[in-house]
Amino acid sequence: MMFRHPVRNLAVALFWIIAVGLSSPRRADAAWIDTWRTANPVWRGVHVLCHGNATLAELQNSLPALASAGVNVLILEVNYGFAFESHPELRSGEDVGKSEAAAFAKACRDKGIRVVPQFSSLGHQSWAKTTFPLLTRYPDLDETPGKFPGNDGIYCRSWCPQNPRVNELVFPLIDEIINAFDADALHVGMDEVFLIASEHCPRCKGGDPATLFAKSVNDLHGHIVDRRRVEMLMWGDRLLDAAACGMGEWEAAKNGTHRAAQGIPKDIIICDWHYELLSKYPGKPADYLSVPYLLAKGFRVWPSGWKNIPAIEAFVDSASKHRSERLLGYLVTTWGAVRPSELATWEPLKAGFERTKK
Ligand SMILES: [Zn+2]
Known part of the structure; x- marks a missing residue:
């Protein structure tokens, strides 16, 4: 009965008003951002891997x-490379400082550039033989706990989307990353997740990969969009x-997600990455079918290319x-192929931006 305990209800309401108020961004x-949106109907982005304050300094110049x-x-991929105060044990050792992040973000805004930090979620919890801090410090959160020593035989580790301790x-x-960069958007990665609904996870074994992937997205959305309002x-x-788009298992899914x-x-912005010419794809599709596929589902779509200039032009x-209006422009990924200091004159950037219509 809603009105049976008016005092308690009032107390609960006040708690949530205060809790949400404290956690909401105070940009x-x-x-x-309103000015930025009006001035930038076409998004021309770059994605850069961040290696601590040194990357910020190089970019700032x-x-x-x-x-x-x-x-x-x-898009600044920070991941665990931040001087976290809530969980210092999860710092990577190549950490962006809070004040450095704030100064960098302001410098970007002064130049009309929107900074979107990235925290890669669910998958990409390791790279080659290196497992990243979350699953090193808390190995029980691994989707394949105790399996694949040395990360042999797998691409990247995943966290378990059903372990409540992860969130x-x-x-x-x-929250710390959003606050430090005073960010109005966050990129959560979620790419190339191959370890999901694993037979090695006691919670997820036998589960539906699509349901588990959606749960992970929705958990993040609930926090980032609904709660933090970014x-x-x-x-x-x-x-x-992969079958419908004629593409392979990397840039499209064959694992049921x-x-x-x-x-x-549908308010999530989907960065649709493809780096090859159509003739390189297994299905030899007639076109990059991912763009109409994602638009038809109602998403905003941001085509993203890399360094192959003919492929960039074709895409x-x-x-x-x-x-x-939901097609946003073009995003240049770099993946270490160019230094931040040389990015502005990088031929793949120029090729992509020149062809992106206003
Ligand atoms: Zn699991």
């Missing part, structure tokens, strides 16, 4: 050149049906055929 430049080259969004640990890290971006490969697209919010031209 120093709240009006900045390049901001005038990047802005001149047309860059208006910077308890990860959400405070996300936009959420993710890579698109796990939402693509693609049906998750039906069960996640951008293909995407540009789909006239939609």
Whole structure:
């Protein structure tokens, strides 16, 4: 009965008002994003792996050149490379400091560049033989606990989307990153998740990969969008049906996760990455079918390329055929192929931006 305990109900209501109020972003430049949106109907982004304060310093020196080259969004993949205070045990050792992050974000905004930090979630919890801090410190959160020593035989480790301890640990890290960069958007990665519904996980064994993937997306969305009121971006490969798009198991899904697209919010921005010419794909598709596929599902779509210039040109031209306000522009990924200091004049960046229609 709703009104049986008015005092208790009032107390509960006050608790949530205060809790949400304290956790909501108090952006120093709240009006900045409105101005940015009006000025930037086309998103021209770059994605850069962050290796601590040194990367920020190098990028900061390049901001005038990047802005001149047309860059208006910077996706900065931070992951565990932050001087976390909530969980110092989860620092990577190549850590961005809180004050450095704030100063860098302000410098970006002063140049009209929107900084979107990235915290890769669910998959990509290891790289080669190195397991990242969450699963090193808390190995019981691993989707395949105790399996694959030395990470032999797997691509990357995943955390278990059904272990409630994961969100308890990860959400405070996300909050610290959002707060430090005064961010109005966060990229959560979610790409190339191959270890999901593993036979080695006591919770997920026999589960549906799409349901588990959607749960992970929805948990993150609940915190980042519903609670923190910032936009959420993710890579698109796990939402693509490899057979329908004619693509391989890396940039599209053959492991059953693609049906998750039906069960996640459509306000998530999907970074649709493809790096090869169509002739390189297993199904030899007639076009980059992922763009209309994701648009038809209701998402905003941000085509993302890398360094193969003919592939960039083909992908951008293909995407540009789909006239939609939900088609955002073009995102340049770098993956270590160019130094941040040389990114503004990188030929793949120029090739992508030149062909992206206004
Ligand atoms: Zn699990």
